[in-house]
Structures are given as C-alpha cells and as structure tokens.
Amino acid sequence: MSVLEDVALKLFGKDVFSKLRDEKWFVAREKPDRLLAVPRRPRVANVFVVVEAQSELLIRHEGADDFTEFEVAGRSVPGILNTKMQAVWRRTMLGIQYDYYEKRGKNLVGTIKGKIADEKYIAKLSSWVCYLAPRARSAAKKEVEVIEPHCTVCPSCLIFGYAAQEEAGMYNVKSRVEGDVYYGLCTSAKCVVQRTFNAVDDVTKTTIYGGGEERTGALYRLSLIEPGTVFVGKVALRDMTLAELLLALVALARISRVGGRQTHFGRIKVYVPAIVFSGFEKGSGYEVAQQLLSKGIEKASLEEALNTVTSYARSIASSEDIVLVSRDLADKLRSLELNKLYDIVEQAWLDVLVFKKSLDMFAYSSTGKKR
Numbered sequence: 001m002s003v004l005e006d007v008a009l010k011l012f013g014k015d016v017f018s019k020l021r022d023e024k025w026f027v028a029r030e031k032p033d034r035l036l037a038v039p040r041r042p043r044v045a046n047v048f049v050v051v052e053a054q055s056e057l058l059i060r061h062e063g064a065d066d067f068t069e070f071e072v073a074g075r076s077v078p079g080i081l082n083t084k085m086q087a088v089w090r091r092t093m094l095g096i097q098y099d100y101y102e103k104r105g106k107n108l109v110g111t112i113k114g115k116i117a118d119e120k121y122i123a124k125l126s127s128w129v130c131y132l133a134p135r136a137r138s139a140a141k142k143e144v145e146v147i148e149p150h151c152t153v154c155p156s157c158l159i160f161g162y163a164a165q166e167e168a169g170m171y172n173v174k175s176r177v178e179g180d181v182y183y184g185l186c187t188s189a190k191c192v193v194q195r196t197f198n199a200v201d202d203v204t205k206t207t208i209y210g211g212g213e214e215r216t217g218a219l220y221r222l223s224l225i226e227p228g229t230v231f232v233g234k235v236a237l238r239d240m241t242l243a244e245l246l247l248a249l250v251a252l253a254r255i256s257r258v259g260g261r262q263t264h265f266g267r268i269k270v271y272v273p274a275i276v277f278s279g280f281e282k283g284s285g286y287e288v289a290q291q292l293l294s295k296g297i298e299k300a301s302l303e304e305a306l307n308t309v310t311s312y313a314r315s316i317a318s319s320e321d322i323v324l325v326s327r328d329l330a331d332k333l334r335s336l337e338l339n340k341l342y343d344i345v346e347q348a349w350l351d352v353l354v355f356k357k358s359l360d361m362f363a364y365s366s367t368g369k370k371r
C-alpha cells in the first residue's frame with residue numbers, strides 16, 4: 001500500500017476506502033494521453049462543509065448591503081458566497097504548495113524530468129511562483145500585455161482553474177471545484193449584531209477631522225455575524241485523483257479565516273461531516289438549511305448542524321454511491337504529519353502535470369500548434 005493509500009485508509013476508514021479502491025473510484029493519470037482531457041466516467045465527490053464562526057465575521061460582498069442575506073424556509077439568514085470561501089481555499093492550498101516547494105522543490109523537478117520531459121514545465125518549475133489573483137488589462141495604465149499571474153502548472157491552478165495567456169495558443173482551464181452559498185443556520189435577527197467603531201484622526205488623535213470645528217465621519221458601523229453561528233455548504237469536487245482529493249480536503253480543513261478585515265474578524269473552524277462519492281452531483285447546503293429552519297429552529301447548534309448533514313447525506317445517496325460520514329475528518333486533516341502532507345502535494349503535482357500535458361495534447365492536436 002502506498003503512503004497515500006495508507007493516509008486515505010486512516011482518514012476514510014477501512015469500509016469506505018476499500019469500496020473506493022475496489023471500484024477504482026479515483027481518476028488514474030499515469031502518463032500524458034490526450035484522451036485524459038475528456039473525463040470518461042463522471043466522478044463527483046459531494047463534500048458537505050459546516051463552518052463555525054469562532055469570532056465575529058464581516059461577510060459583506062460587493063453591493064450596498066451591510067451583510068449578505070438569503071431567504072430560506074421563509075426566513076432571512078446570513079450567507080457566505082462560495083467565491084469568498086473558494087478564494088481562501090485556493091490561498092490555503094497555495095500556502096501548502098509553497099511550504100512543500102521550499103522543502104522538496106528540487107525533488108519535484110527531478111521526478112518530473114523522468115516522467116514528463118517537457119522543457120517548458122521544467123523551466124517553470126525550477127523557479128516556480130504562482131500568484132493569487134489574475135490581473136486584467138488596465139486601459140487607464142495603457143498596459144499592452146496581460147500579465148500572467150497564474151503559473152498554469154501547479155495543483156491549485158489545475159484544481160481551481162485559471163485564465164492566462166499561453167504562448168502556443170490559448171486555452172483556459174475551468175475549476176473542478178464547484179460550490180454554492182454557505183447558508184447560515186440562524187435567522188439574521190438572532191445572529192447579526194451592529195457595532196459602532198471610532199475612526200480616530202492620525203494626526204490629532206481625536207475624532208475631529210480637517211482642522212475645523214465640525215466633526216466629520218468619525219464613527220462608522222458594521223454588521224457582524226456573532227461567534228457560534230453555523231453555516232452549511234456543499235462543494236462538488238470533480239474527476240479527482242486520490243492525491244488531488246486529499247490535497248483539496250487538507251486545504252479546506254485548514255481554512256482559518258473568511259470575510260473582510262481578517263486582521264480583526266473572521267476566525268472560523270471547518271468541519272467535513274459527510275462526503276457522498278457519486279457518479280454525479282447531488283445534494284445542496286440549501287436543502288440542509290431548509291430542513292433545519294422549517295422546523296422552526298432559529299439558531300441551530302453545531303451538533304444539530306452535524307447531525308442534520310449526516311442524515312441528509314445518507315438520505316440522498318443511492319445504493320451505488322459510497323457515503324463517508326465522519327465526526328473528526330477535518331481534525332484528522334488538520335493534524336496530518338508534515339512528511340505525509342508533502343507526499344500528497346508531490347503526487348498531486350505529478351497528477352496535475354500529466355493532466356496539463358494531456359490538455360496540451362488535446363488542445364493543440366486540433367489546431368496543429370505544437371509545444
């Protein structure tokens with residue numbers, strides 16, 4: 001049994017892991033093949049995520065609203081958009097990759113040389129750097145070229161997708177992680193507080209601005225989500241190898257903050273109470289929230305949330321699906337030993353490079369462009 005299989009066995013338990021292995025549930029990408037660009041058998045890990053606020057959260061999104069609100073079962077509840085969660089998820093994964101690269105980067109380049117002898121990838125990986133957000137062309141600054149902020153050859157690029165210009169033609173890669181809103185299991189009236197803050201002038205150390213006598217804009221108010229509020233969401237992870245899935249889950253469990261002004265707000269704890277391994281996407285955080293709120297619950301506890309998710313996950317699974325239910329999966333993911341984590345990153349990196357090479361072969365074989 002490989003190191004990764006051993007890790008998966010301990011994380012998922014013997015029953016679930018043997019079923020996954022027997023059914024060859026994970027994608028295998030041994031060597032580049034243009035057909036690997038097209039998934040042949042749909043595989044979706046439906047991952048249920050419970051997020052517990054451990055400090056006040058500021059979850060404003062673009063727009064005028066003070067916090068983002070949704071209606072579930074006729075009640076208004078706060079919510080966290082998937083764009084916010086996915087951005088910190090990707091950043092957390094990138095952090096893990098940088099740590100790995102610093103310790104074992106040379107190893108990676110050596111391994112690649114033997115397996116995927118592509119000079120361009122080797123050059124990119126020899127001085128690897130991957131930025132966080134793509135920068136659009138700025139008309140105001142008269143920028144002619146779009147800077148390529150995504151490296152296009154690392155696990156977070158090929159798991160979360162990227163938009164970048166490639167030298168030999170162009171294609172973008174779509175995210176294989178798809179999610180919706182994380183719904184608060186609490187009516188806004190019960191978990192949103194308004195706080196007033198002082199904006200003190202830096203020079204005078206008072207709340208008087210501008211030298212005149214009038215006071216201007218010295219106070220501001222924020223709507224904050226109270227600690228203890230629980231949110232539920234579901235993400236679909238598509239066509240993952242074992243290493244990609246493990247890396248995605250470790251990064252998910254290690255997300256520690258979400259929302260605006262993270263210096264002061266936003267501490268969270270992530271739980272992964274259930275995963276439904278299926279041939280297609282099923283279930284939603286919305287239905288879980290609906291089940292709880294339609295019972296008249298105004299503020300669900302963590303325990304109620306975990307129990308509801310668990311029974312819901314079982315209820316949506318068909319007899320062919322493999323259901324993992326676990327109270328401590330996220331804890332185990334957080335406490336994974338470093339050398340095992342590095343093994344996961346290394347294998348995931350190899351897997352995504354085989355994928356990338358396969359995408360190149362697929363994309364360029366039809367246009368006649370070469371790499």
Ligand SMILES: [Zn+2]
Binds near residue numbers: 129151153154157
């Ligand atoms: Zn990258």
